[in-house]
Amino acid sequence: MEGPIARWYAKNTRKSIAGYKNDAKKVAACLPEKADILEIAPGPGYLSIELAKLGNYKITGLDISKTFVEIARENAKEAGLEIDFRQGDAARMPFDSETFDLIICRAAFKNFSQPIIALDEMNRVLKAGGKAVILDLRGDVSHEAIDKHVEEDLGLTGINRLFTKWVFKFSLMKRAYTKDQFREMVSKSRFTKCKIQEDPTGIGLEVWLEK
DSSP states (O other): OOHHHHHHHHHHHGGGHHHHHHHHHHHHTTOOTTOEEEEESOTTOHHHHHHHTTSSOEEEEEESOHHHHHHHHHHHHHHTOOOEEEEOBTTBOOSOSSOEEEEEEESOGGGOSSHHHHHHHHHHHEEEEEEEEEEEEBTTOOHHHHHHIIIIISOOOHHHHHHHHHHIIIIIHHHOBOHHHHHHHHHTSSOOEEEEEEOTTSSEEEEEEEO
């Protein structure tokens, strides 16, 4: 996303900040003190910002969108936090091997054009024993669950609610993966340890990987 679309997305997802806070707490529970964290495709940066509030972490965000990088930097500055948001491709990360203790990718993995290469890059830049977690939409989620999520969890109304439902059902769901599809991709990557579970909302999956 770039330009006005990216800024529309940033404005609407800010309304679900509670979800970012919950995910940040979930991830922080498995982090060592002063951990090096990479968020892939952080978008407006909300998750990285919530993580930064929970501990003395060194956080880097890598997004292919120039607009999102600009927005994330603005949001971090507004929050008084130092987070290294930069532009780059998940399939060709500009980092040395074994740099990070944890990698997180929220609501973006389904958009990657080279998912297995991205997994291998995640494995490369993780330290030995490091973990990666992918939080994303389920490919087999029902339309009823999507409607409930948009209306109750996101709290959208009017045109925003209708447009968001349309995006979920006719764009995002077509690209999202099922548990079996995730397992197949992981089996073709450098990762050997994988645990997949449904998220509490029922519309998403948590894919936990370990190097």
